[in-house]
Amino acid sequence: MKILVSDDVSEKGVELLRQHGYEVDVKTNLDEQGLIDCIGEYDGMVTRSMTHVTAKVIAAGKKLKVIGRAGVGVDSIDIKAATARGIIVVNAPTANTIAATEHTCAMIMAITRHIPQAHNSLMAGEWDRERFTGIQLQNKTIGIIGVGRIGSRIAKRMQAMEMHTIGYDPYIPDERFEQLGVEPVDLDTLLKRSDYITMHTPLTKETRGMIGAEEIAKMKDGVRVINVSRGAVLDINALADAIKSGHVAGAAIDVFPTEPLTEDINPFKGLDNVVITPHLGASTVEAQIGVSVDVAEGVIAALNGEPVPTAVNMAPLPKNVYLTIQPYFDLMERMGIIGVYLSEGPMKEIRVEYSGELAKTETGLLTTAVLKGALNPILQESVNFVNAPDVARTRHISVKEIKTQDKGYFTDSVTVTIKTNKGEHSLVGTLFNHQEAKIVQIDEYRLDFTPEGYLLLAPHIDQPNMIGQISTILGQAHINITGMQLAKMTKEGTNIMAIAVQDDIPNDIMLKLRGIEGILDMKLIHVDTH
Incomplete structure (x- = not known):
């Protein structure tokens, strides 16, 4: 990815962007036409007050995903136009x-x-x-x-x-x-x-x-x-x-x-x-380094698809709230991905239920993470923390939040339910030790697996050699199994298998797996948030 730095900012921030693998071009003193002519090749940009990011500039930024303002004021950026395009605008509100x-x-x-x-x-x-x-x-x-x-x-x-x-x-x-x-x-x-x-x-x-x-x-x-x-x-x-x-x-x-x-x-x-004085309020060595580094960190988070607490076109979060919910963002997005793969037909409703300590805090951004996960696999347009709620609205998807103090088996847990015109599927997720993301239930089936990589879900008849046949087919195709969980289904004599594999499974191998006698269904889910 490429980032344009259009004003003089501390080299510390530029270095940080390059350390994270981004190609950074510093081009200062560009007028509107100059920006329009070059912005199309960049995924992000970093500005100060001398650069005016107008609606025309934003329209020309076909690849643009984030605009970072190294400072507080963002009146030089057309926030409305950026938001309409799903472009995250971040600033550095505290460093100066x-x-x-x-x-x-x-x-x-x-x-x-x-x-x-x-x-x-x-x-x-x-x-x-x-x-x-x-x-x-x-x-x-x-x-x-x-x-x-x-x-x-x-x-x-x-x-x-x-x-x-x-x-x-x-x-x-x-x-x-x-x-x-x-x-x-x-x-x-x-x-x-x-x-x-x-x-x-x-x-x-x-x-x-x-x-x-x-x-x-x-x-x-x-x-x-x-x-x-x-x-x-x-x-x-x-x-x-x-x-x-x-x-x-x-x-x-x-x-x-x-x-x-x-x-x-x-x-x-x-x-x-x-x-x-000529706008010297933030002109100290310490402040210039601070705003440059802070905005670079915000740009990096945005380009990684992560929530940015300093984004100005998202609901602001107090630092203590952000620190409480931050460990859950990745889990929530992955639950959205798994949920949409499980569902059949267009989504009608996404319901997110928070229990335990999570129910006591602000969870709107976590719900947005679920939307981001559920919508990205089915849409050509990029869905992020800025535009996910609007995308859901335009597709007439009802979004509901429920909070309960019933802790159940876990101190904190989240239940995501996706409803379509063919029914609904639910999954429950939690964090072990507030760090390790786990899916602990799919519909009525108790499981325990880490939602990452490629996941094979296989409901099947409870009979000998089911695990052996699946393992043999995957082994012969040189596909490594990294984890496996087995749970009984409500229907007598049936189980569900959750198999984590290291690589994608080609269609011909999926056909072989589905052809195993006793397999009731076979879904391959790519749990990828990037």
């Missing part, structure tokens, strides 16, 4: 958290004590202490818009400066505010009470332009405004007007609606109480 936090603190100090302006004055041969008299942060109120990963860390640091911290974030519960020592307020209250206002929100439909002329007018006289989040959250022209009028005492801005910020569109020219 400390860098952005520290840059925000530096910007606050810079506009409080006029540090850049005093430096420039002194370098010009002046000595003007009175002109650069600042204020103290102690006992001032800082309003934090967005009290997430970065906003919460800003609060902690500003509390150490003896500031009063208030915050607006409709997605944070009151308990979290209390834990952080931040007073929760609505946006209007924050605008009216704050001496400093700092923004730390993603760019969404709700946050685009959320601080404009109307909101700035509500701020108290002498307020100072800081933005190290996304440029389009703030109307910089309205802010510049408020600074010129004296309503806003100062501003520190790192991000802009249009980047790069050129002289002809810079509204802050000539304003000496403004500090601006």
